[in-house]
Amino acid sequence: MAIGFEAHRVSGAGAARLGRLYTAHGVVETPVFMPVGTQAAVKAVTPEELEQAGARIILSNTYHLYLRPGADIIAEAGGLHKFMNWSGSILTDSGGYQVFSLGELREIREEGVEFRSHLDGSRHFFTPELAVKVQEALGSGIAMVLDECPPYPSDRDYVLSSMERTTRWAERSLRAATRQDQALFAIVQGGMYRDLREQHARQLIDLDFPGYAIGGLSVGEPKELMYEMLSWTAPLLPENKPRYLMGVGSPEDLLVGVEHGVDMFDCVLPTRLARHGVVLTLDGRLNLYNAVYTRDYSPISTECTCPACCSYSRAYIRHLLKANEILGVRLTTLHNLHFILQLMADVRASLLEGTFSSFKREFLSRYKTAEESKSS
Amino acid sequence: MAIGFEAHRVSGAGAARLGRLYTAHGVVETPVFMPVGTQAAVKAVTPEELEQAGARIILSNTYHLYLRPGADIIAEAGGLHKFMNWSGSILTDSGGYQVFSLGELREIREEGVEFRSHLDGSRHFFTPELAVKVQEALGSGIAMVLDECPPYPSDRDYVLSSMERTTRWAERSLRAATRQDQALFAIVQGGMYRDLREQHARQLIDLDFPGYAIGGLSVGEPKELMYEMLSWTAPLLPENKPRYLMGVGSPEDLLVGVEHGVDMFDCVLPTRLARHGVVLTLDGRLNLYNAVYTRDYSPISTECTCPACCSYSRAYIRHLLKANEILGVRLTTLHNLHFILQLMADVRASLLEGTFSSFKREFLSRYKTAEESKSS
Numbered sequence: 001m002a003i004g005f006e007a008h009r010v011s012g013a014g015a016a017r018l019g020r021l022y023t024a025h026g027v028v029e030t031p032v033f034m035p036v037g038t039q040a041a042v043k044a045v046t047p048e049e050l051e052q053a054g055a056r057i058i059l060s061n062t063y064h065l066y067l068r069p070g071a072d073i074i075a076e077a078g079g080l081h082k083f084m085n086w087s088g089s090i091l092t093d094s095g096g097y098q099v100f101s102l103g104e105l106r107e108i109r110e111e112g113v114e115f116r117s118h119l120d121g122s123r124h125f126f127t128p129e130l131a132v133k134v135q136e137a138l139g140s141g142i143a144m145v146l147d148e149c150p151p152y153p154s155d156r157d158y159v160l161s162s163m164e165r166t167t168r169w170a171e172r173s174l175r176a177a178t179r180q181d182q183a184l185f186a187i188v189q190g191g192m193y194r195d196l197r198e199q200h201a202r203q204l205i206d207l208d209f210p211g212y213a214i215g216g217l218s219v220g221e222p223k224e225l226m227y228e229m230l231s232w233t234a235p236l237l238p239e240n241k242p243r244y245l246m247g248v249g250s251p252e253d254l255l256v257g258v259e260h261g262v263d264m265f266d267c268v269l270p271t272r273l274a275r276h277g278v279v280l281t282l283d284g285r286l287n288l289y290n291a292v293y294t295r296d297y298s299p300i301s302t303e304c305t306c307p308a309c310c311s312y313s314r315a316y317i318r319h320l321l322k323a324n325e326i327l328g329v330r331l332t333t334l335h336n337l338h339f340i341l342q343l344m345a346d347v348r349a350s351l352l353e354g355t356f357s358s359f360k361r362e363f364l365s366r367y368k369t370a371e372e373s374k375s376s
Numbered sequence: 377m378a379i380g381f382e383a384h385r386v387s388g389a390g391a392a393r394l395g396r397l398y399t400a401h402g403v404v405e406t407p408v409f410m411p412v413g414t415q416a417a418v419k420a421v422t423p424e425e426l427e428q429a430g431a432r433i434i435l436s437n438t439y440h441l442y443l444r445p446g447a448d449i450i451a452e453a454g455g456l457h458k459f460m461n462w463s464g465s466i467l468t469d470s471g472g473y474q475v476f477s478l479g480e481l482r483e484i485r486e487e488g489v490e491f492r493s494h495l496d497g498s499r500h501f502f503t504p505e506l507a508v509k510v511q512e513a514l515g516s517g518i519a520m521v522l523d524e525c526p527p528y529p530s531d532r533d534y535v536l537s538s539m540e541r542t543t544r545w546a547e548r549s550l551r552a553a554t555r556q557d558q559a560l561f562a563i564v565q566g567g568m569y570r571d572l573r574e575q576h577a578r579q580l581i582d583l584d585f586p587g588y589a590i591g592g593l594s595v596g597e598p599k600e601l602m603y604e605m606l607s608w609t610a611p612l613l614p615e616n617k618p619r620y621l622m623g624v625g626s627p628e629d630l631l632v633g634v635e636h637g638v639d640m641f642d643c644v645l646p647t648r649l650a651r652h653g654v655v656l657t658l659d660g661r662l663n664l665y666n667a668v669y670t671r672d673y674s675p676i677s678t679e680c681t682c683p684a685c686c687s688y689s690r691a692y693i694r695h696l697l698k699a700n701e702i703l704g705v706r707l708t709t710l711h712n713l714h715f716i717l718q719l720m721a722d723v724r725a726s727l728l729e730g731t732f733s734s735f736k737r738e739f740l741s742r743y744k745t746a747e748e749s750k751s752s
Contacts, residue, residue: 040695044702046683069670069695077673077691085687294445297453307422311461315453319416319445326420326702 003142003183003210005242007263013356015235015261018348021242023089023141024181025081026056030242030263033249033344034059034091035337036271039068040084043271044326044333047086053306053334054341056088059266062134063095067117067124071137079139091266092140094131096147097215097247108148110165128169129176136179144213145173147187152220159191167203174207185211185244192225194232201236212237213244214262218253227256234260251280251343252369255360258347270336275329277321280339284368286314288332293318306338307331379518379559379586381618383639389732391611391637394724397618399465399517400557401457402432406618406639409625409720410435410467411713412647415444416460419647420702420709423462429682429710430717432464435642438510439471443493443500447513455515467642468516470507472523473591473623484524486541504545505552512555520589521549523563528596535567543579550583561587561620568601570608577612588613589620590638594629603632610636627656627719628745631736634723646712651705653697656715660744662690664708669694682714683707
């Protein structure tokens with residue numbers, strides 16, 4: 001369960017850290033964004049394209065892979081890295097978030113969670129031990145413990161009992177883990193309750209995991225509340241271990257997360273937006289379905305060096321999207337991944353140069369957030 | 377309307393020819409297969425990938441581009457080559473085949489054909505002159521005359537009158553053409569009637585087009601009948617001009633076409649099959665949705681050097697297809713294009729070496745045609 005990590009705080013940049021994560025499949029510079037490859041593929045792109053965009057670590061989903069094609073098939077293929085031809089690092093989630101999102105299709109007990117597959121309705125029983133076993137079969141470099149992520153809002157009593165069960169599950173996960181080349185991260189829950197966040201962080205830190213995630217944020221709460229929770233929770237985590245903010249990935253949230261000392265992020269946002277024709281630029285989001293781009297022969301961004309911006313116009317990509325051509329989604333996906341990964345590279349460079357605060361200020365003064373660009 | 381072409385018959389290979397087509401966008405070795413990029417994109421792949429697969433000329437569809445995004449937009453973008461970022465050659469069809477396939481949505485008159493868009497029901501009127509004008513706006517190196525492709529079966533009287541109108545349309549097209557960097561090809565129709573094929577070929581040859589296509593085949597007739605028509609029609613065409621068999625592209629049909637002296641082919645087959653999970657191999661077609669590939673960790677073909685076969689297993693590609701991941705269709709498309717383009721490269725090499733007949737015999741003795749592989 002070894003993972004190497006070194007990070008140091010950067011002066012004049014809040015709690016922001018610059019670091020390196022040493023995984024069984026290579027070194028990852030942090031802070032880092034992990035593109036999401038839910039079903040053993042980052043939607044629409046190849047591993048070569050991911051690497052060219054600057055990705056060094058991706059996330060894949062245990063729940064989805066357990067159901068299809070099945071962990072046994074991936075293990076037989078030589079593990080997830082070999083199955084999907086990705087030589088960089090992989091973090092697998094535990095499947096908890098997906099299972100708990102099933103709502104009425106699942107039932108939580110102390111032993112684990114029973115659920116019905118969203119694919120075929122078949123019954124399954126997930127335990128902390130099984131989540132570890134499946135992730136060991138997948139062979140990811142970083143695995144996550146099975147946890148419950150309570151919905152927002154949830155009352156304090158529920159969050160407390162759920163969180164205590166998540167701690168017991170974390171203990172069971174640690175005992176179940178056997179692979180020396182896979183690091184198991186715990187997930188701090190506690191809802192929107194400061195004292196519960198503190199209590200849960202303490203419980204999990206006592207168990208001495210090699211890394212800690214902040215879960216239960218970006219689940220529908222107001223953005224200010226999320227930032228407040230983040231500002232309380234991040235400082236509770238050990239300085240010498242990687243901190244991972246789950247499910248967060250809008251440009252503005254990444255910058256806030258970095259400022260609070262987060263090292264790792266993942267989010268489907270850039271790839272999902274791309275499939276809806278929405279591209280990220282330094283000025284905010286553009287929806288290429290908009291008629292204003294019909295005769296716009298300029299690239300998505302003249303400041304971008306991605307394959308889409310080097311060779312194709314907004315007018316052409318808009319045409320492809322409207323004509324339902326796969327190439328359209330390929331190009332928007334490549335662009336958005338490149339944008340987010342370049343943003344993180346710029347963040348790391350600014351941390352190295354001691355200019356993170358001004359970088360963040362300048363970026364945010366120009367970048368229109370989603371709500372602003374909707375009305376523009 | 378200049379296009380350069382040189383070809384010579386190869387001894388011991390029937391009427392097969394080895395040649396070179398000099399277009400405004402480069403030299404194309406013949407016999408050649410043209411991948412189809414209906415909507416200004418070969419489905420699922422980039423121009424770079426096409427080129428790496430060996431494509432030097434592609435086909436695009438005037439009907440589709442006229443309706444969406446509109447020829448004016450493509451012209452404003454600098455032409456189709458620039459719009460879609462393809463530096464090789466492009467042949468555009470006239471839109472005739474698509475319009476006549478609309479059935480009740482179109483009405484043919486001497487002046488042209490009135491039709492309703494399959495996209496939004498809007499009314500349009502296509503004439504031979506407009507088909508030339510649109511293709512000149514697109515800027516393809518080879519344009520096709522507007523023709524009528526009668527359905528199979530059609531009675532002799534109908535085919536005769538349709539064919540004579542197609543000749544008059546061909547004359548009008550020639551008079552309308554103005555671009556010196558675009559060659560206009562005529563299309564020999566005549567249905568399944570030998571005398572009409574002969575008559576139509578003579579009429580069009582008298583008009584001295586720079587190239588001739590064989591139309592009206594592969595429209596539902598039995599394969600033996602198609603081969604018979606091909607064997608009658610191909611020898612009627614001038615030796616010193618390129619011959620193009622429209623809409624044909626299964627491996628077995630390509631070999632028969634080459635043997636009859638055809639230089640150019642196009643077909644959606646390899647890309648359409650790929651989107652249905654069907655891949656071409658030297659042993660025939662494989663349907664990767666088949667459960668037999670669930671744990672098959674070998675590549676689609678150990679004899680193939682395409683990106684899909686170099687890095688991915690049948691089991692992985694099957695998983696992607698079943699999970700509806702775009703990458704699955706990307707990989708099957710790359711493979712099928714590579715297979716067909718490699719087949720044509722092998723055909724040219726065998727013509728050069730004087731071994732075409734044995735190459736064809738050996739290929740067909742191993743390759744199971746579609747019907748055979750269905751039952752296996």
